[in-house]
Amino acid sequence: MLRSLLPTLQYDPKASSPAMTSAGKRAVDLASPSAAEPIKRHRTHLSPVEKDLQYEEEGADQLQAAAAGASSAREDDDSTGLRLLGLLLQCAECVAMDNLDDAGQLLPEIAELSSPFGSSAQRVGAYFADALSARIISSYLGIYSPFSPLCKTLHQKLLNALQIFNSVTPLIKFSHFTANQAIQQALDGADHVHIIDLDIMQGLQWPGLFHILASKSRKVKSFRITGFGSSAELLNSTGQRLAEFATALNIPFEFQQIEGKIGNIKDLNQLNVKAGETIVVHWMHHCLYDVSGSDLGASRILTLLRPKLITIVEQDLSHGGSFLGRFVEALHYYSALFDALGDGLEAESVERHTVEQQLFGCEIRNIVAVGGPKRTGEVKVERWEDELVRGGFRPVSLAGNPAAQANLLLGMFPWQGYTLVEEGGCLKLGWKDLPLLTASAWQPCE
Structure with a gap:
């Protein structure tokens, strides 16, 4: 969820990656073998009661392993989302300063981290990356005409x-x-x-x-x-x-x-x-x-x-306002929209992709590439x-x-x-x- 990372981000344009503050939160490694694992006997030598206890113990182990995997996946998603967010903001800042060469050099890594078929954060990143790319080209050419659905x-x-x-x-x-x-x-x-x-x-x-x-x-x-x-x-x-x-x-x-x-x-x-x-x-x-x-x-x-x-x-x-201000506001706004759509439709939903590509993507492009x-x-x-x-x-x-x-x-x-x-x-x-x-x-x- 890219929008959930936005309020915690402290963006420094001189840094290579964004910093995230945490309020009293501590990562817990559920898979860490902090204690010696008890020796398990084969079920064939157990009484019925012991078998039930053995099933419960193994079930707890499986749940613990699943929780560890889920925790690791969330940490990876947060790390990717933060890196993606930092790159998007760096690129937008370069565009705002008319530093188009540096902005263009950030696009390949943004494209690598984002995907229109990934998580909500990756999807948002993909469409903002596309809009930033179009904005860089239009800035080089000096063309800022608003889009119109004439076709x-x-x-x-x-x-x-x-x-x-x-x-x-x-x-x-x-x-x-x-x-x-x-x-x-x-x-x-x-x-x-x-x-x-x-x-x-x-x-x-x-x-x-x-x-x-x-x-x-x-x-x-x-x-x-x-x-x-x-x-x-x-x-x-x-x-x-x-x-x-x-x-x-x-x-x-x-x-x-x-x-x-x-x-x-x-x-x-x-x-x-x-x-x-x-x-x-x-x-x-x-x-x-x-x-x-x-x-x-x-x-x-x-x-x-x-x-x-x-x-x-x-x-x-x-x-209105500055390009960077509009960009950050739009990033908040569409992160919420993508989260809302993802709450009702699965990631692989054709309907979700159609709305994101044909509707949200066009709006983001018009805001960022054209300026509104x-x-x-x-x-x-x-x-x-x-x-x-x-x-x-x-x-x-x-x-x-x-x-x-x-x-x-x-x-x-x-x-x-x-x-x-x-x-x-x-x-x-x-x-x-x-x-x-x-x-x-x-x-x-x-």
Whole structure:
């Protein structure tokens, strides 16, 4: 577990390896023959009672040997993890200092210690090593363009990975359930609904909202979704699937697709907003690619649009500050994600490898190799809550029904490492002690 080693690491850039502090811990060699081993008689000469005692004694010996082996394996894993962690940090520091030759010389040993099919620590190391390698090359070339999933094949692989991720962890479901609960409360009494999804992908969130609205005694008279995305073909297929869901539930539905990004919209007329509509904007932030385009443009459109509600789900991961600071924060974050995934899926799981390679690997590469989805020289928004407040919005608490639904969702998953915390009206879903996703809702000030 690489993340468990991070707080104990005292990194010295002049040292060849990191140092680990221990708080009163002492290694115990369970296999050490500290006492003379008693002579064992053959079982054929033992009484039944003596045979039982002999079996117990040998069983204890086997358990002791197994414990010694496990202890040795853990010590080896910790030693490898510490060495790998130290090398990653040294390499990142060299990159931060623009010492690219020294950074490149560290990569072979990092590659030797890491593997996308090994322990969680080795897997994390493999993807960060790949991202560091790409960063070194881009630094030599002076290219820092953000990634964008324009290729249909790559986009489809990403969507497949997201579907698997959605089935094995509560993270995506948390974002969908929590936002939908806040939205359905905001739509109470609305006749004409217009949802604007700033990165709709496959639209997995919206059938759940369809079911909520269909169960109400007062039915909506019209329901429109405007979906932003990078591919007209994929947007079209998403719209068709959503239309089929809506038809099955007798919801009058219309889908409008916009190939592009909200920050590049110059005129509100492009959103085809109609009089009398209750408008809701949903925004899922992630590190896979640039969703919004110009942050300042996105902020301007939201301020002009003044929807009844804005729901935002974002990763608890900063994209600002120094490269080394972002690198260390990302290392903490993805170590927790890899641990969480490993808690539910075996190391050799095909599903686990797909999610790690197609999803986590792409995010890590975009953060480290590019510097984040927005590192294009344009002024970017560091804290969207501050920007929304400046734009005339105030937070809406999710501590009520959305929090209750999120708790029920976590109860559907067997492992116990996920935590849910309400903080200032926001909901934070984390793994152990580290927040992973934050959900918030915003409405215009009166």
